[in-house]
Amino acid sequence: MTAVDIAKVRVIAPNFKRRLSGVTATVVRLVPIQSRDISIAATGPVMPAHVPQISLSQLLTMPRHGPDGVRVWHARRNVEMIGGLALKHLARKRLRLMFTSASQRSQSGLTKWLIRQMDAVVATSDRTAAYLEVPAKVIMHGIDTQEYAPAPDRAALRETHGLPRSGILIGCYGRIRAQKGTDAFVEAMVPVLKQHPTAHALIMGRATDKHRAFEHSLKDRAKAEGVESRMLFLPEVPVERMADWYRVLDLYVAPQRWEGFGLTPIEAMACGVPVIATRVGAFEALVVDGQTGALVPPDDIPALGAEILAALAAPPTLTQWAAAARPHIIEHFSIEREAADLIALYRDLLARKD
Template identity: 80%
Template sequence: MSSVDIRKLQVIAPNFKKRLSGVTATVVRLVPVQSRSIAIAATGPVIPPHVPQIPLTALLTMPRSGPDGHRVWHARRNVEMIGGLALKYLLGKRLKLVFTSASQRKQSGLTRWLIRRMDAVVATSERTNSYLEHPAQVIMHGIDLDDYTPAQDRAALRGRLGLPDGVLIGCYGRIRAQKGTDAFVDAMIPVLHAHPEAHALVMGRATDKHRAFEQSLKDRVAAEGLSDRLLFLPEVPVEDMADWYRVLDLYVAPQRWEGFGLTPIEAMACGIPVIATRVGAFDALVVEGETGTLVDPDDIPALAEATQAALDAPETLARWADNSRPHIAEKFSIEREATDLVRLYRRLLA
């Protein structure tokens, strides 16, 4: 475990959720990069060993003041804002409270009340910022370009992962209607019928209340005779995800709603072009006609047509792939995100 000296700690990044999520992925990726510039540690029930961290129990006994007087507590969920307020006002810890919002809808009364008690607020996109009542600084997410790289030997990697050769189209993330998993399945059925060399991959986990939804999708695929070509794969750890992007020819992000949405930049950093819906920050991530294309959310015929058009024009797909990583390297490196956040922390600690 990558532990730190709590007495020297300047910033704490809580991650109170046990299950994999976009927020968890953000904390796991950012904290090691930020730790090169400032004394930061994550804390939570499940933090990978390579991430600088302190145990949750240490929050109760840590010194009241940090090396700069205050410490920064950077929350990304309501429960983490509540935790920071409890540490500050019930246990007397000297904290400056920061909240990052990715939501693109009107917040609940509780969330608005919590946000008003923050010392600084970060929005992950201009669209998110427009929903906030509290002034916010826009800092868009980035990706670790050392971890997410194109495949050296895609065929060998596919073999190692037990995947078929041919055209692979991926859709990764939680399996639920909000994420558009059913839109992906419905769009891929005609695509796969038209392209016998193609396979589609759905990777992610369905929570208990979405298990029936997942089974209905598998049943739909089976009824089309495509169970061996539209594959449902189990969720893998964050640190293994890059390989699953590298094997693809095309990534599809079919969400109906999204806060920010990391998967398109993960795919493009691996040199994989993207077809996405116009939700979250996707219209700022995907360059229309250069790194992929965009369609309206819940427009399944348009999603199928865009995918089929891409497969029918391999030279276009190759050009999108060539453009994808340079675009992410220029605009969405994790170093840029980490630098902007550390600059914010230092202002609060000054």
């Protein structure tokens, strides 16, 4: 574990969730990069060893004052905003509270109240900012373009992961549930797999207990259509192993019906993989329609399937999209840019007078 001296920590990034999620991935990727320029530590029940961190128990025993008098508490969930407020008002720790919102829907009364207690609010897109009732600074997510990069030998990597060395691999990663459009991907891929006998669909992610029946229905659907051997449901892997699963792909599909921001398209494009996505979350700002992939309306399964088939029918277009994908991410969505923008806000909060 990369332990940090709590007395020197200026910024704390809590992650109170055990299971993998987009928020968890954000914390895991950002904190090591931010730690190069500011003393920051993550905290939570499960955190990879390479991430600078402090234990949850240290939150109660840490000195009341930080190196600058106050510390910044950067929450990304309601429970973390509540934790920051408890530390500030009950444990009497000197904290500036900050919240990043990725939601693109009206918040509950509790969430609105919590956000009003924050000293600074960040929105991950202009769309998200429009749902907030307080001023927010827009800082879009970025990706580590060194960690997420094309494979030097994609065929060999596929073989290492037990996948076909040749043929078309099309992926869809994330939580398995209707909101994420996993069923839309399955339905769209049925005719694709029937028309392209060397193609495979890779579905990777966790189905929580209430979505297990949904997952089973998708597997049953693939079996009923006779494509179950080429529609692969893969177990979730840790964040640090995800890049390889993008590198093996020819095409990534983000079929969400609703999304706050959505990191998977930029993860895929950083690995040189073009993306077909729905027009939700920040996807319209991430995917350049006709240049790094294509955009379709959400919940329009025929349009999604048609776009995938059209891409496979035009290999030169798919090659052009792939070539343009990584340069687009490097220019506009590097994690270094996101980290720097957040650090600038941390420093502003640390410098504020009571």
